[in-house]
Amino acid sequence: MSTIFGNRLKKLRDEKQITQRQLASILEIDTATYCKIEKGDRRAKREQVLELANTLKADIKELLRLWSADKVYDIVAEEDEAAQILSLVAENITNYKRQKAKL
């Protein structure tokens, strides 16, 4: 699994000098689970991302972006035309927005 989010999380945690145990406690999960989130073995829940951003005084939008990126990465990394898939999706998103705006 991808660790775009986890790596950032660890960096933030190191900067703030907080232990995994402390964060785990705030999220009300086992330290093992938190560890896995940081290592990319488990996915954080959306609400947990918000809680983490809050606790670490980090940019919520940035963390959510990284968190989503991990999910996307895991899907396209397995495909050989990853870049093309991404632009295809970008296209569709744009079209959808354009359509929505027209209404």
Next chain:
Amino acid sequence: MSTIFGNRLKKLRDEKQITQRQLASILEIDTATYCKIEKGDRRAKREQVLELANTLKADIKELLRLWSADKVYDIVAEEDEAAQILSLVAENITNYKRQKAKL
């Protein structure tokens, strides 16, 4: 759910004048299930995509691309910074490839 793949599938099927029932039979699934795949209510399995491409004489890579795109779309469509997420992933893919090439 997204229908990038399903729409293409229907188009191909219409062109070839094949019924859902026929395709369902080839995939060895219920027609209802096939219907859902086309409508985007169910996700086809990877092997089913291959089988479909084969049966419809369509470009396997194209179908796989659309199929993956659906999965990605569903993830980023919920986020407000979808485009940024996509480019972030594209970046990471590139970096990874570059790293891999260096070895």
Next chain:
DNA sequence: TTATATTTGCCAAATAATGTCAAGACGAAT
């Protein structure tokens, strides 16, 4: 209407994801 094709809702089975526990590994002391 009658026949065929497509679609929907609901349920059970299969699969995947999440979390905990217990045990192990690593470092920095002492």
Next chain:
DNA sequence: ATTCGTCTTGACATTATTTGGCAAATATAA
């Protein structure tokens, strides 16, 4: 070398999500 605290890993139970089938409903033709 042992102790202490932190971090990591693996196996397992629990939960959530996904999948497929059945039956009924709704089109679409003929």
